[in-house]
Amino acid sequence: MASLKQWVKKTVAKWVDPNKEERMVYLVGIMHEGLRTQKEAFSVSRAFQGLNYDEDDVAIAAERLYRAILTRGWEDERLTQQERKVARWVARSLEIPPARVSEINLEFAQQFFASALAEAMEDGVLDEDEEARLAEIAVSVGMSTAQFVNRFFLANGEGFLRGIFLAAVEDNHLSEEEWNHLLTTAEKLGLARDRVLAAISPQAQQFVEHVLADAKSDGRLSKQEEDTFAWLFSKLQLPAGFKQYVEGELHLLRTLTAIDEGRLPQVGCPSGVAIRAGEIVHLHEHATWRQLRMLTSGPRQDDHQGTITLTDNRLIFSSQTKSHSVNYRKIVTYRGGQDWFEVQTEGKPVSTFFFPDKSPVRYPIFETALGRANQMIVAKIRGSGPSRHIPRDVRQRVWQRYGGRCAECQATDYLEFDHIIPVAKGGSNSDNNVQMLCRRCNLKKSDLI
Numbered sequence: 036m037a038s039l040k041q042w043v044k045k046t047v048a049k050w051v052d053p054n055k056e057e058r059m060v061y062l063v064g065i066m067h068e069g070l071r072t073q074k075e076a077f078s079v080s081r082a083f084q085g086l087n088y089d090e091d092d093v094a095i096a097a098e099r100l101y102r103a104i105l106t107r108g109w110e111d112e113r114l115t116q117q118e119r120k121v122a123r124w125v126a127r128s129l130e131i132p133p134a135r136v137s138e139i140n141l142e143f144a145q146q147f148f149a150s151a152l153a154e155a156m157e158d159g160v161l162d163e164d165e166e167a168r169l170a171e172i173a174v175s176v177g178m179s180t181a182q183f184v185n186r187f188f189l190a191n192g193e194g195f196l197r198g199i200f201l202a203a204v205e206d207n208h209l210s211e212e213e214w215n216h217l218l219t220t221a222e223k224l225g226l227a228r229d230r231v232l233a234a235i236s237p238q239a240q241q242f243v244e245h246v247l248a249d250a251k252s253d254g255r256l257s258k259q260e261e262d263t264f265a266w267l268f269s270k271l272q273l274p275a276g277f278k279q280y281v282e283g284e285l286h287l288l289r290t291l292t293a294i295d296e297g298r299l300p301q302v303g304c305p306s307g308v309a310i311r312a313g314e315i316v317h318l319h320e321h322a323t324w325r326q327l328r329m330l331t332s333g334p335r336q337d338d339h340q341g342t343i344t345l346t347d348n349r350l351i352f353s354s355q356t357k358s359h360s361v362n363y364r365k366i367v368t369y370r371g372g373q374d375w376f377e378v379q380t381e382g383k384p385v386s387t388f389f390f391p392d393k394s395p396v397r398y399p400i401f402e403t404a405l406g407r408a409n410q411m412i413v414a415k416i417r418g419s420g421p422s423r424h425i426p427r428d429v430r431q432r433v434w435q436r437y438g439g440r441c442a443e444c445q446a447t448d449y450l451e452f453d454h455i456i457p458v459a460k461g462g463s464n465s466d467n468n469v470q471m472l473c474r475r476c477n478l479k480k481s482d483l484i
């Protein structure tokens with residue numbers, strides 16, 4: 036209660052004491068003059084002995100003067116040995132408690148250390164001069180660089196390390212050299228590798244997510260990209276769950292790449308489906324066939340529940356009620372998405388197949404199997420239509436614009452570069468037609484378009 040009362044008294048005094056500032060200036064003036072004229076003989080208690088001054092006021096004024104002297108000392112961004120000596124003497128004469136003096140000294144040193152460090156790291160390199168400069172600042176408060184850095188890092192270090200890391204990956208590329216450099220710098224500053232890795236973990240994850248979205252943008256995983264991920268996994272300390280998620284995404288991308296290159300998965304021969312000798316099965320799944328028939332009374336639509344089997348030369352639909360197979364060579368038009376596709380053969384109505392879930396690999400398998408059965412068709416499909424390829428610089432800007440988050444739900448995982456207006460509908464690969472979407476939102480969107 037007493038301290039609360041005191042606090043109220045002080046605080047209220049601050050508001051209602053119009054002369055306080057004047058008094059401060061006066062007290063600081065007396066002390067400054069005393070130090071100047073009496074030198075070693077000056078002391079605060081002697082100077083104000085018998086005079087009726089508020090003790091708090093005197094203490095505040097003394098600190099203000101000490102700060103003024105330090106500010107002057109640090110003017111050239113360093114505190115020389117001579118200046119330190121003067122500062123010590125002033126602090127003693129002003130009778131500022133030693134603990135408080137240390138605090139103030141550190142506050143100043145920290146401020147200059149931070150700016151020296153920022154300046155030194157501007158080019159990303161900590162050279163010898165810069166190292167010496169940091170050591171000098173640390174010495175001004177009686178510490179080694181490592182000690183000071185550790186203290187500094189307790190308060191600001193993580194942000195600083197993240198800053199260096201982010202600067203290194205700004206171009207969405209982390210070279211071995213940049214990485215080694217980051218570690219060497221941290222080491223010079225006396226920071227353990229574990230600490231560095233822990234500090235930058237969130238940024239490292241974001242970076243990997245960016246590299247992943249980039250890798251996905253062409254739907255393929257190149258050898259170079261494989262190597263990049265292996266290297267990043269070996270260097271960055273990524274949480275197990277995150278690593279697992281990235282591995283899953285890479286696996287999917289690898290599968291898509293293989294399909295794209297014509298290496299289709301092979302599954303065992305499904306029971307109940309009549310497969311010819313030597314026929315290879317690439318996919319076997321539950322599906323619904325929507326049969327469209329032109330009757331004299333008009334078109335009629337029937338849904339049949341069954342399975343779809345894709346072999347190396349046929350699409351086979353099997354069900355209790357209706358079964359049929361379509362030779363790939365007979366197909367004249369086809370299209371599809373993650374949970375449906377439709378085919379049409381010469382002179383027949385369109386057959387549509389629906390699947391109970393979405394899969395990013397199902398339709399590519401169908402498309403590739405179809406293409407392999409008829410090289411002419413493949414050439415025609417691949418060679419026609421506008422490119423979906425989003426240039427690297429566009430991807431880079433789009434990623435920055437969305438801050439590595441999904442435009443719809445702000446998620447930071449499963450990110451994909453998405454054409455706002457699909458390329459097939461005339462959308463371009465330019466900045467204003469590309470956005471970041473997570474796969475969940477992207478799937479929802481494709482339902483609407």
Ligand SMILES: [Zn+2]
Nearest residue numbers: 441444473476
């Ligand atoms: Zn989303």
